[in-house]
Amino acid sequence: xxxVKSQLEGKCLSEYESKKVLREYGIPLAAExxxxxxxxxxxxxxxxxxxxxxxxxxxxxxxxxxxxxxxxNIGDAHAVRTAYDDLLKKAKAYDPNASINGVLVQEMVxxxxxxxxxxxxxxxxxxxxLFGLGGIFVEVMKDFSLRIAPISMTEAMEMIxxxxxxxxxxxxxxxxxxxxxxxxETLVKISLMAxxxxxxxxxxxxxxxxVLPEGEGVRVVDALIITEQS
Amino acid sequence: xxxxxxxxxxxxxxxxxxxxxxxxISGKPLRYLRQHGYEGKIYxxxxxxxxxxxxxxxxxxxxxxxxxxxxxxxxxxxxxxNVLEQCTAKSVKNIIVFSSGFAEVGGEGKKLQEKAVxxxxxxxxxxxxxxxxxxxxxxxxxxxxxxxxxxxxxxxxGGTGFVTQSGALGFSIFNLAQEAGVGFSKxxxxxxxxxxxxxxxxxxxxxxxxxxxxxxxxESVKDGDKFFRIADRALVxxxxxVVLKVGRSAIGQKASASHxxxxxxxxxxxxxxxxQKGLIRVDDIADVIDLAGLIEKTELPEGKGLGIxxxxxxxxxxxxxxxxxxxxDICELPExxxxxxxKFIPPFGSDINPVDVTAxxxxxxxxxxxxxxxxxxxxxxxxxxxxxxxxxxxxGEKMAHDIVMxxxxxxxxxxVAWTGGEKLMGxxxxxxxxxxxxxxxxxxxxxxxxxxxxxxxxxxxxxxxEKQRSSLDK
Numbered sequence: 088x089x090x091v092k093s094q095l096e097g098k099c100l101s102e103y104e105s106k107k108v109l110r111e112y113g114i115p116l117a118a119e120x121x122x123x124x125x126x127x128x129x130x131x132x133x134x135x136x137x138x139x140x141x142x143x144x145x146x147x148x149x150x151x152x153x154x155x156x157x158x159x160n161i162g163d164a165h166a167v168r169t170a171y172d173d174l175l176k177k178a179k180a181y182d183p184n185a186s187i188n189g190v191l192v193q194e195m196v197x198x199x200x201x202x203x204x205x206x207x208x209x210x211x212x213x214x215x216x217l218f219g220l221g222g223i224f225v226e227v228m229k230d231f232s233l234r235i236a237p238i239s240m241t242e243a244m245e246m247i248x249x250x251x252x253x254x255x256x257x258x259x260x261x262x263x264x265x266x267x268x269x270x271x272e273t274l275v276k277i278s279l280m281a282x283x284x285x286x287x288x289x290x291x292x293x294x295x296x297x298v299l300p301e302g303e304g305v306r307v308v309d310a311l312i313i314t315e316q317s
Numbered sequence: 318x319x320x321x322x323x324x325x326x327x328x329x330x331x332x333x334x335x336x337x338x339x340x341x342i343s344g345k346p347l348r349y350l351r352q353h354g355y356e357g358k359i360y361x362x363x364x365x366x367x368x369x370x371x372x373x374x375x376x377x378x379x380x381x382x383x384x385x386x387x388x389x390x391x392x393x394x395x396x397x398x399n400v401l402e403q404c405t406a407k408s409v410k411n412i413i414v415f416s417s418g419f420a421e422v423g424g425e426g427k428k429l430q431e432k433a434v435x436x437x438x439x440x441x442x443x444x445x446x447x448x449x450x451x452x453x454x455x456x457x458x459x460x461x462x463x464x465x466x467x468x469x470x471x472x473x474x475g476g477t478g479f480v481t482q483s484g485a486l487g488f489s490i491f492n493l494a495q496e497a498g499v500g501f502s503k504x505x506x507x508x509x510x511x512x513x514x515x516x517x518x519x520x521x522x523x524x525x526x527x528x529x530x531x532x533x534x535x536e537s538v539k540d541g542d543k544f545f546r547i548a549d550r551a552l553v554x555x556x557x558x559v560v561l562k563v564g565r566s567a568i569g570q571k572a573s574a575s576h577x578x579x580x581x582x583x584x585x586x587x588x589x590x591x592x593q594k595g596l597i598r599v600d601d602i603a604d605v606i607d608l609a610g611l612i613e614k615t616e617l618p619e620g621k622g623l624g625i626x627x628x629x630x631x632x633x634x635x636x637x638x639x640x641x642x643x644x645x646d647i648c649e650l651p652e653x654x655x656x657x658x659x660k661f662i663p664p665f666g667s668d669i670n671p672v673d674v675t676a677x678x679x680x681x682x683x684x685x686x687x688x689x690x691x692x693x694x695x696x697x698x699x700x701x702x703x704x705x706x707x708x709x710x711x712x713g714e715k716m717a718h719d720i721v722m723x724x725x726x727x728x729x730x731x732x733v734a735w736t737g738g739e740k741l742m743g744x745x746x747x748x749x750x751x752x753x754x755x756x757x758x759x760x761x762x763x764x765x766x767x768x769x770x771x772x773x774x775x776x777x778x779x780x781x782x783e784k785q786r787s788s789l790d791k
Contacts, residue, residue, distance in 0.1 A: 209586045212541030233589040235541070241783060242593060249592075 098314060101146040101188055105291075105310040112280040114273055117297075117306040119193035125171045128192045129164055137162050140193045141170045143178040147185035149311050154181040159195065167192070196306045199297040200256055200265050204274065206236070206281045206291035208315075214281035214288075216274060220252030221295045236278035243271035243278075256298060263300040270298050273305050289315045320443040320513070321521040323411045325454045325503055327386035328357045330461055331409075333378065333400055334392035335361030337369045342415065343391035345463040346451065347372070353472060354458040360385055378403040387411050389451070389461055394418030394426070397433050397447075405440040412437075413461060414447035420509045421448050434511050449508025450484030453491075455501050456527050462506070464488035466495070475500015476529030477609045478522035480515045482507055482536045486602075490534065494606045498750060499613055502527040514539045516547060519558075523550050530612040531558045532605055538587065548594035552780050555617060557773050559597045559608045562587055595776035597769045607757060607766040614755045615730035621771035622648045623764070624698035625671035626688060628678065632704035632736065633671030636760050640702075643768040647671065648697035657691050670698075679712040686719040693727045700730040700767050704760045705745075707737055713745040721752030730770065731755065732763040 100108070103121045110116060118135055121144055122128035132139055143156035151157045156178050158170045171190055178187055201221030208214050212235045219231030232249035234242055247253050247267060258264035273296070281288065290313040298305045336344035347369060350359055361369045364376040375381055378388070378400075388409050390400050394416045404412060419430035430447065437444045445452070451462025455474035460467050466488045473495050481487025484506035491504055502525060505518045516539060522528045531551060538544055551558050564570045565584045591598045599605055623645045627633040640647055650658070650670050659668040661684035667673040672692065678684045692698055708716055724731050733749060734757045735742055749756050757763035 209541070209583055211538045212544075212586050212590060215586055215589060233585050235545075235586065235589050235593060238593075239783065239787070241779075245592070 098316065099146050099149045100312040100314065101144045102142065102151070102310055103144045103188060103191055104146065105312040106307070108280065108284070108288075108312060109277075109293075109307060109310060112276045114276050114280070115269070115304055115306055116310075117193050117196050117308050119191055121189045122171070122192050123189045125168055128167050128171055128190060131192045132161075132164060132167050135192075135194050138195045139167070140191075140195050141167070141174060142191050142193070143174050144188040144191045145178060145182075145185045146188075147182055148178060149313075151309075154178070156181065193308070196297045196299075196308060199299040199303075199306075201295035202252075202256075202270070202298055203231075204277055204291075204293040204296050206277060206288065208285065208289050209235070214278070214285050216246075216278045216281065218246050218274060219250055220255060224250070224252050234278070236281045238275060238278045240271050240275055243274040246274065247271065265298040266301050266304055267298070268301075269304040270296075273307075287315050289313050318517075318521050318524075320411055321517060323386045324413070324443075324445060324452055324461075324505075324513075325459065325521070326457055327411070327459065327461070329360065329383060329385040330355070330357060330387045330389060330459075331360040331362055331375075331378065331381060331385035332389045332391060333362045333403075334390065334396075335363050335366075335369055335374065336391070337363075337366055339370060342463045344369075345467070346389055346391070346461060349460040349462065349467040352470060353460045353467065355460065356458060358383070358385070378407050378409065381407065384408055384410075387413065387461060390414040390416060390446075391463075392416065394429060394447070397429065398436070401433060401436045401440070401442070404442055405436070410441060411443050411445075413445040413449065413451055414508075415449065415451065415463060416446075417448040419447045420511065430509065430511050437512055444512040445505070446508040447511060448484075450488055450506040452506070453501065453504040455503070462488070462504075464491070464506075466492035469495060473498070473500040474527075475502065475613050476527065477501045477532055477613060478519075478525060478528035478530070479504045479532045479534075479609075480507065480518050480522070481505070481534040482510070482515060483534055484508060487534050490602045490605055493602065494609055497606050497610055499606060499610045502529075510539065516540055516543045519544075519547050523547055523554065523556060528556065530556055530609060532609055533558065533560045533562075534605075535560060535562045536564050541590070544590065545594065548590075548596060549784075552595060552777050553784075555777065557597055557608075557612060557617075557770065558594075559599060559605060559612075560591070561599055561602065561605055595773055595780060597773055599769075603758075603762070604765070607762055608769060611730065611732065611755045611766045611770065614753055616728050617774050618700040618730050618767065618771045619774065620699040621645045621768075621775050622697040622699045623670075623767070623771070624648075624692040624695065624701040625704075626692055626701060627671060627673055627704040627706075628676055628708060629704065629706045630667065630673045632706060632734075632760055633667065633673050636702050636704060636764050637671050639761050639764045640768060643764070643772070645764075645768050645771055646697070648695070650692075650695055654691050654695055658688050661685075661687055676706070676708060679708065679715065682715070685716050686723065689719065689723045689731075690726075693723060693729055693731075698729065700732070700771060702760070702764050702767060703731060703733045704763070705733070705735045705737075707741075708745075709737070709741050713737075713742060714748060717745040717748035717752075720749060720754055724752065724754050730767060732757060732767045734758070734760040734763040736760065 120131040205217035214236040219225035256265040339348040366374040
């Protein structure tokens with residue numbers, strides 16, 4: 088697949104822009120729309136149903152939770168209206184100069200296991216793919232595995248099994264096993280995307296990606312691309 | 318790769334700044350070349366002498382009667398530009414610079430090195446070093462180096478190709494390995510890698526018919542893509558790459574920058590590479606020597622099925638524990654094999670894998686041999702670990718002979734740890750060494766080395782199968 092040129096200029100891409108790149112590679116995303124108005128947001132809510140997540144989409148606010156521009160569990164049309172105005176206000180207060188694309192309205196993915204997928208470029212070996220379970224696993228326990236892109240399905244499976252968290256994905260204490268096959272496919276696609284765009288993408292952070300039970304696939308919930316400084 | 322070929326197999330070698338003191342850094346290369354039987358032409362260059370050790374000495378490079386295939390530079394860094402000027406005038410294409418005072422000292426040295434490289438590029442000169450100890454080609458008696466390890470004579474030629482970014486440590490590994498009976502094909506110390514770097518030499522060695530395995534001491538990797546290609550070729554050809562990569566810690570990385578002027582990359586990324594290409598990464602020089610020695614002496618195992626034979630139940634457990642940690646298969650023996658083995662061992666022994674023949678196995682002169690033979694004929698066993706404890710005197714020597722005989726008969730690798738001292742076991746150990754048996758200092762080291770090759774081969778088969786599948790898909 089050809090590299091995606093147009094969006095990849097500047098330092099950080101907003102979540103929506105980042106996901107556009109992922110979409111080109113058939114990487115499964117949580118259903119969402121970029122609302123430019125309250126009406127846009129409501130129209131999506133009507134189609135997708137509740138509950139929803141809303142977050143401000145801006146390349147200048149890469150860490151949305153810290154900035155307080157994410158709202159979870161939005162349960163009805165009234166909450167959509169309130170959240171829309173509230174989030175934009177918060178974004179302005181956080182960074183008055185931030186360029187704001189709109190408000191991202193997203194299905195709230197239920198169930199499943201949260202994982203992190205990352206891409207980082209190594210000066211000698213090129214793009215590498217990181218995988219680990221979300222929450223404390225990667226950050227506190229350092230339970231992650233790394234491979235140099237591109238990777239095959241076999242290598243994706245091995246890299247998952249390299250982590251201690253793999254046992255959780257395989258199903259413990261009566262939990263259904265997660266859709267590891269779909270996770271492997273996603274890792275492979277991300278590694279290919281990383282190779283195609285190695286001159287443009289310096290880092291990619293998908294956190295979280297939700298791995299649903301076997302047969303139900305995975306959904307990328309949040310995405311951040313940092314582009315190469317030229 | 319013509320340049321690398323000229324460096325490893327030069328028909329003539331000139332030594333810029335050759336000294337008549339044959340024990341100095343600039344005098345040793347000439348002495349070593351002669352001592353180890355280099356057959357090409359040698360041209361010492363130094364205006365101070367008419368001749369050195371009976372060899373005509375030239376005042377400058379330009380006055381040489383031919384263009385030397387290889388020039389060794391043993392003069393101070395201050396004279397590098399003069400040397401390069403003469404190289405350009407004489408059309409010398411390959412030089413090895415022993416001198417230090419370049420990038421490894423930082424600042425001015427770094428600039429000096431950059432300028433030297435620029436001149437080389439413009440004049441089509443390939444440079445190895447600076448700040449390196451040179452190259453060896455043991456099959457062609459080329460010893461273009463000044464390391465004290467070359468005082469040993471004869472040097473053992475063999476199948477280990479060795480690339481080292483540290484000259485001093487590298488050649489001491491070379492020396493230890495040589496004295497442990499490991500033969501080498503080619504050795505190169507790459508120093509600052511201003512121009513030619515480790516991977517250029519590994520790329521050459523992987524295709525070299527005399528090289529059966531590659532060993533590398535690395536602080537940094539210059540070109541990840543190139544290393545991928547080399548590792549892929551090595552897997553196709555079945556030449557394991559054993560790598561001692563240092564600079565895991567922050568302090569180690571800092572030390573590396575001032576050592577050979579290299580910046581180490583992320584260790585986690587290197588580990589990923591190791592996993593993806595089946596390299597054997599080791600932590601110490603003892604492991605390097607263990608593995609290089611084993612690869613020299615045996616065929617690669619076909620799988621990870623391990624047979625264990627000991628004269629001590631304790632040793633059997635020790636080996637089994639380690640083998641399990643490594644993920645090897647300690648396969649169950651077929652009933653018939655157990656029955657056969659039980660004939661030669663007392664009831665307090667063990668006829669299941671790990672087999673404990675006990676010290677009483679010596680009561681039947683053919684007992685030990687029969688047990689080994691039975692184990693080796695089990696299809697699920699791809700390699701054997703033998704641990705012998707305090708079997709002294711003629712009984713021990715008989716067992717050593719039995720092991721030598723079985724080693725010669727089988728394609729399956731056999732590793733031996735004889736856990737007794739040289740004073741009591743010297744004779745038996747010598748029988749093993751003379752018989753080409755892979756002998757280890759401890760049971761764990763024996764199973765570590767064999768286990769690494771087993772896992773390598775399992776990985777390799779899977780890798781090649783997948784490679785073939787994906788090429789069929791295309």
